[in-house]
Amino acid sequence: MRNYATFLVRCGRLAFVGDWRYYTWLGALTAVILLGLNAYAKQFAVGLITTGMSDQVSWGVYIANFTFLVGMAAAAVMLVIPVHIYKNEDLHDLVIIGELFAVSAILMCLCFVTVDLGRPDRFWHLIPWIGIFHFPGSMLSWDVLVLNGYLLLNLHICGYMIYCRYCGRTPSKWFYYPFVFIGIIWAVSIHTVTAFLYVGLGGRPFWNSAVLGPRFIASAFTAGPAFIIIALQVLRHFSTYRVTDKALMTLRSIIQVAMLVNLFLLANEAFNEFYAGGRHIASTRYLFFGLHGHHALVPWIWTAVTFNVISAILFVMKASRRIPVLNITCALAIVGIWIEKGMGMVVPGFIPTPIGEIVDYTPSFNEVLICLGIWAFGFLCFTIFLRMSVPVLQGKVFMARPREAQA
């Protein structure tokens, strides 16, 4: 226990040690976080009227980011499965990085949900046994459970593995293997449940589609590994941590499949909507072509489609084996999916309203600042997690043996 406390303290100290680039990066992130905090303080004082949301479009860019980030968190499983099921050696040392990424993403998700609440002071109503938890009736209560469960699972797995490395002992399988396998199923469940939040609403035909869940998973397994490919290269650049090109290529082949499945499912959805036509396609038409003179989302969705198609083509071409091309391809996929799944999925569900009103939605400046603040917070968490764990994983920081301590 005392060793563990020392471990935590030493990790905590590590977070504040670095060169000038590290301090500049942390400083910049903190500045953005403070801007976001200030914007949130305004929203808290005045109300959600400071956002671009309305009764017609009652969820906006907060929930869009939330949905996207749940997928990013789930995508860590794309490192866990190859390593623990297929015994992939290249990715072996990178699993923990993926899990730390998942933890950061979940923390951002929780922030995004909190800033979306009208009464964040009443959050305790949601805590099981203390408040009133509508389980299993409400899909939102399922989401609270699976997200927090996933956070705890990943914290346990990362914390335990890193601590074992610190102590220089082999992790006991019983202490983490069951959790790893529960974690794999859990990762799929967090994103499925998040999809069910939307799918379960019969009054919103745009969301009420069985293929939405699979689409969520496919797009998450594209954007997540794409982000990890870039993050790993940043890590490799700024530290001596060993990240092989082979590992990046393994992730690339995962994305190849996921991206193609994602586009295939999108095509299925489009066919289902447009070929038979009918009344329920108004939202899809609004998204892709505009409706009754309202075109707010049209440029966005076509940007997303273009980015996704270009990145899909590049991913299957040999050209993307070259690292610079791979990076551009990954960036295109991340941006494309962020638009398609965020603004392109959440907002059109509300337009037109169930009684036919068309009201456009554009996030307000204050709303955007809050989002940037939360993203900066996520990056700050991820940076600090890496700063603390990499030296331990490399064996540079370890538990002092009694004899060494005396010497």
Add this chain to the structure above:
Amino acid sequence: MTRRSFLRTSTVLATGAAAIAAGLAPLRKIGHYSSVEEFLQKQYKELSPAEMKVVLTRIEGEVERQYGIRPHVRDYKPMSGVQFVYALNLSRCVGCRKCVHACVAENNQSRNPEIQYIRVVKLPNDGSFDLESGDVNYTPKSVPEAGFFYMPIQCHQCHNPPCVTVCPVKATWQEADGITVIDYNWCIGCRYCEAACPYFARRFNFATPSIPKEQINPKMSYLGNRPRYKGVMEKCHFCIQRTREGRYPACVEVCPTGSRKFGNILDPDSEVSYILKNKRVFVLKEELGTHPRFFYYFDI
């Protein structure tokens, strides 16, 4: 610790604290923080009668402080043997929207930002029933306009309400007389119910509601027309403070054409029972399985 490192650490800490304080400065604008009692208040159904009495007195004080008028807030209970049903005659409605204004006045809805429970859709007589071709912002000199008919939409008080299913904290539920209500002190403002409602019947308080003192209706009910808080949901509750005393909802009373009918469906002699038995009746979006208690009908 050396003098220099002490100075450096304290400078960093002071700058950080100042930055956070500056960031949180807008919180000073909050006029009224919720009291401890308000923060810890239990959900409606868990309150004992004695606790409810205390809560009602506290709320009367809150309203008086905010609006400068002492209201009388009661907790109206459902009457036994009563299930409310609403019927609206599409042949008669002329789209005057007197119901909208009567509702706002009766139920202490916010005037700024404006909140209204009833939306009247003006639809063209063009052989379709497409709500999307409707207009809710029509402003002619006089109604009805030739070539159009009018369809008022408000909460349908569904028998199988999707809004109640999705609420993560059970802040909204269906009462024994069929009215779906909200505990404004329990709602966390996630707006999931608003996304779930197929009739666009729910409203969110994006800001603190404002009502001029002289326009306040001081006869209030806990689950009904007492002023709402910033950040919570609200909706039509069939004027609980009137109907649970045997009176008509404000929209029924004000309607100049008699298009609006309201009553107890369990009473075979009631007007609504007669309409359901003898008129051509339909409900909106029947295919969703929500089973509304709000029926539309035609004269012939």
